[in-house]
Amino acid sequence: MTNRKISVFLLTMMNLATILSIKNWPFAAEFGFSSLFFILLAVLTFFIPSALVSAELATGWPQQGGVFVWVKEALGNRMGFLAVWLLWVENVVWYPTILSFIGGTIAYAIDPPLAENNLFNFFMILFVFWAVTFLNMRGLRFSGFISTFGVISGTLLPGLLIVVLGISWLASGRPVEIPMNWDSFFPDISHPYQLVFLSGVILSFAGIEMNAVHANDVENPQRSYPLAILISVVLIVFFTSFGTLSIAMVIPQGKINLVAGGVAAIDYFLSAYNLKGFIPLISILISFGALAGLSTWIAGPSKGLLTAAQSGDLPPILRSVNRHGMPVGMLILQGLIVTVLAFVFLIMPNVNSSFWMMTAMVSQLYLLMYLLLFISAIVLKIRFPSVPRAFNVPGGKWGMIFVSILGILASVFCIIFGFFPPTQIDTGDIVQYELIQVVGIVAFCVAPFLILYFKKPEWDK
DSSP, X not given: OOSOOBOHHHHHHHHHHHHXXXXXXXXXXXXXXXXXXXXXXXXXXXXXXXXXXXXXXXXXXOSTTTHHHHHHHHHOHHHHHHHHHHHHHHHHHHHHHHHHHHHHHHHHHHOGGGGGOHHHHHHHHHHHHHHHHHHHTTOHHHHHHHHHHHHIIIIIHHHHHHHHHHHHHHHTTOOOSSOOSHHHHSOOOSSHHHHHHHHHHHHTTOOTTGGGGGXXXXXXXXXXXXXXHHHHHHHHHHHHHHHHHHHHHHSOGGGOOTTTHHHHHHHHHHHHTTOGGGHHHHHHHHHHHHHHHHHHHHHHHHHHHHHHHHTTSSOGGGGOOOTTSOOHHHHHHHHHHHHHHTTHHHHSSSHHHHHHHHHHHHHHHHHHHHHHHHHHHXXXXXXXXXXXXXXXXXXXXXXXXXXXXXXXXXXXXXXXXXXXXXXXXXXXXXXXXXXXXXXXXXXXXXXXXXXXXXXXXXXGO
């Protein structure tokens, strides 16, 4: 591993690659103008609390490991292993969703109907994931370069284009697909589907804690980490709010495609301005942005689980690293699991249903990890008040308790409603849907305890 450190700029780019994605905007756009209400709610109850908590914990316990170290210090080794396992395994389940978005986006550059083709998405998932996995084996600096290039060219520029054209659309008096007034700002929550989609909105703000696993590689982590988080939060909230609203204004709600909605919005925009010929180029750029996020997520959680493996919680083969410091065994293992999960795209009724099935399960697993994170933040604040932190949550102990409880309530709320399938998406037989959700979540949560139960003495060597 090179001795060069990660700068504030690079860490910010990695944070943006982790969270900011045009893929997430169609989720919130389903709410119309009330998407701003739900985005604001998600930011106040989940995004800001998780950002504040992560900044304090990363500066108080900056050693490599992130969530594993924090939860282990607060709740013991078993819970620490469960937390980092959930962070890793929810990504393994999530990879097919981001990969299907990449496939759907690339389809717009080739033949748009391919975005709805399950077989096309299946093969795109396998090809893209394994290609990015092998690229990540070249090291964190190389992964950071991919993140920076992908975020700028594939997320910020196309995202800015969506925002600017959305403002132009509104200013020029073109027809708007949603009412934009005070009454429509507040959502109608008489039907559970509104609350179901809220879990998708909250999930789109998850991940700010993930890059803490690279704390040892950051220049002056006590200063750089909180500063990078602050810049990241401002940019993410800006682009998500205005990008989502632009999509909602242009595309009729019933026609929003969860897989390729971002590209569909640009297609609408550019067609209205007689610039449809630029669609293939924009599609490729957005794919770069999604690849940047994929690259960052492949590297981060794997290094977090590597810390657990090096502590003796996993077989020695999974703690192996190459000359670039990348966990080769872990990367290969998650690649094999993703290959198996990709078959969901061949058995579900359509691409949208597969996309939502994966997203719902990811949301549940990830939110369980966040429960452990917020509980640990409170425990560490009370049990170790003298540990120096370069950044402290405003309000001291009670400030930490307040923001952590907000995060806990938001997480529990979304876990409950995550079991309700949305009415707009054909998820197939309801029994099959719930069975896959329950069995999948239970199996993934029990797995780390089974691993520790059958742990062999030689793992500690």
